[in-house]
Amino acid sequence: MPNDTTVTASDTTPVSYIRHTRVGVIRIDNPPVNALGQAVRQGLVDALQKALADDAAEAVVVLAAGRTFIAGADIREFGKPPQGPLLPDVIAALEASTKPLIAVLHGTALGGGLEVALGCHLRIALEGTRVGLPEVKLGLLPGAGGTQRLPRLAGIERALDMITRGHFVDADEARRYGIVDDVVAADEPLTMGLAAAERLLAGHYTPRTTGELPAPTADGDALQRYRAQLARDVPYLFSPFRCVDAVEAATRLPFADGLTRERALFSQCMDSPQRAGMIHAFFAARGTHKVPEADPEATFATLALVGDHALFTALAAPAVKAGIRLAVLDSADGEDIKDVEACLVAPDADDHQCRMVRNALPAGTPWVDVTTPQGTPATQPGDASLVFSPRDPSQPICELVDCIGDPALTQTLANTLRRLKQQVVVTRDASVIAALDTALRRALGVTPDVQAAAWRTEGWDLSPWLAGETAETRTDEPSAENRRPLDLAWQQAAEAISQAGQVHRDGDIDVLAIHAFGFPAHLGGPRFRGRAA
Template sequence: MPACVHYQRHDNIGVICIDNPPVNALGHAVRSGLLEALDQGLADDGAHALVLMAEGRTFIAGADIREFGQPPREPTLPDVISRLEASAKPLVAVLHGTALGGGLEVALGCHYRVALPGTRVGLPEVKLGLLPGAGGTQRLPRLVGVDSALELITSGRFVPADEALTLGIIDTIDQTDAPLDAGLGAARAILKGQRTARRTGELPAPAADPGAIARLRSRLEAEVPDLFSPFRCLEAVAASTEGSLAEGLRRERELFLACMDSPQRAGLIHIFFAARAPHKVPEAGEPPALTRIALVGEHPLFERLEGHVGRTDIKFTDRPDASTQACLIAPGGTPPDCPAACLRVALQPADADGRLEDLNADLVLVMPPQGTLLELVAIRADAEQQQAAADALKTLRQAIVVSRRDSLLGALSRAANASPDDRFAAMEAASLALAEQGLCYRTSDIDLLAVEALGYPRHLGGPHRQVTLNASAGPETP
């Protein structure tokens, strides 16, 4: 297997380059490769400074999801970052695309951070029921202060480069579009004394900010009282003000492991994986693309689609002709005279009465009561036809779940509306019936629809996951 981290010297600057497509995730091979390349750079007498960069469309976009739920393997990310920060030679991180989660934590462990225009940074671990566990809750407050660090870490939001520069997360924005040039330029400026490198972990502990902590705690108690990890994030950031970096890192690790043990973390990661490819029809293969589509009638969805068609190969018309491959038909729209081979896709709200099979359609696109996650139900279409339609909608930047014969979303919505005082239990009961009827390709699709479109608590992982967990736990013994 080719190495995914390389070292090469450019004049008197050593360059450590990560090449682990598609997003340079921090898997075991990358972590090990970073330490090996760092050792090469430190041992290279001709290198007076080091640059850390990444190939491809992004810097490090986070952890390797293939390692989720597996026992940690040495070297761990906290150990890698500690080694980077301890480098005896100035170490410049060059950020482009995104630097998220562990990727930003790696950058925070470097001595200087330069970003290319359009870069976004963030620590989104809270969205998976976790907290930044490789120094993010300790190094970020040393750069931006407690108040800003609390907001960024508990929201998990992505921060554009301009704001990151203002806050102090990065040191400069380089207008070049080449990470190597930006890194070499920053390293040369440091060697000439024109810029200052510094170890983030050696900066003074941030000033305590009881007011900011109290305000955030009150907000969390009002907005997300049932969530576990945001409150642990708050505790970890507060610990950054109380002692040395080493002490703060120990407390961060304790709180990180508590989050790892939380059932909420498992539920949130279940939904994370459920959202990765719900538009895929099993065994459908890769059918020919739909590029000629008629939009029949009027619907807000059509406006969304037209807003995204510009950079695609798809052409829209308002009436079908001999070249039309699919017709999207708004509710109440006049059924068009479609060519024989043309797919008929009827739009339908989730709470509509009647059976989908009574519609004159091959596929039904079910509209959610909230959010933008759509359900594409195969009524008469085969797997390849359904996949072709789902692919076209994905190309138009629509989130899609595929199902068959009847609407998962409609059934969940009807169950919830029939039991307004116990909506979640009603969805859980309905989810079992939907799975038994074989209407879903994956039971996680039921969970995703319930969470995104019907407000089922995300941290529980969805109704089907929750009800099957409860069933496997069995009755409590007195």
């Protein structure tokens, strides 16, 4: 293709427009994941207007810089008054374009990102791309046309599966289901996009306006089956049922009316307490590894492992990918101990072996006991504990109890564990997991079967703490009042932990409750519950 390029937008905006001979390119550059903040939404509208006004542009490509296409909404806008242009209006403008629009997908196209792509007239994906509408995981539903456009492309069954469960599908599946039009092996989006545009202009691709496609055939069996399945699996959740209602609207209403119905259901989800709880839990989980006033980037290059523990096996593959050396120490001799920067010690490690290794390590090397709530040792100054879920120790959630006394060292250890695919929560002085476990067991000691049955209606399985109790055999109707004693016990324990200064952030307690104990995420966690009460 001749190198005839015309720039018609400022490089200082997150969305720019540039033309390559007869192909216009709208490029989104909003690191790290090209989230759909207000500036991006406005930029898309402005760039589209430039493309439509550019008489030399016969087709337009929409793509993104960096490692991914649009990965969703800008979470910094959550909970704030919406600023125009709203995403449904942006997508409507894209779909109404008089020039064919080609969405070029790479990395991930999630939530609003996929909805933007659905509003374009052709979708081309790089190999390895994943697409999805995961809004249900935040107590929401796709509110920018996803529930109306996806069924027109992929059919009712596939749309229900993706939207009610928040499932991602890979590029090949997406092509098979009709979500994308082609999957291409390419190194970067621009080359692929320009080639796709030339193929479209040569008649090898057929652009389509998704909103003008025939409404999907009503599938009452699928709708009924999904409602029944949700009633069986997650009867306590609000948004999945609204998702089914929205998809059903695509089969029964004209496209514009379906969009109106989707938006009304989206507003219902926005007003739901479950949405507030799930978004709180989402935000809380993002910074649990951070130690105030410490270097957020540093990591260790070499960790020593002493003893035999399932965690060490789980760490092996992530360590290779992260470039972190794991030195499994059987003794204090040899090259394996060279350059060790921190040591993880399994519960079954031999005392003599531990003394030998510790004496061989440089003074000040962080020493971390891997343990369970019931086995939490009294941490010594300069040491730390890594405490795992009492519900399922294989879960990638761990509490790093910091008695090291050096914020930089603690942060580096937390960063390293995070690179090893662990959800790390840094706490201080004593184990929060152990305290929560004690509070739970004490509260259950009065009427465990009644409380377990009641909490099961909220999706929490307490069987790991029942020790043979038979909550399943109860026939009386569980009530919110039956949940209250345990709810209050959690809140009181969370308040005591916060007041004692054991956590850097109150939300860390909620993250541990949800991920380590299975506390229902749609309730936000015990600390969130206490504030909302």
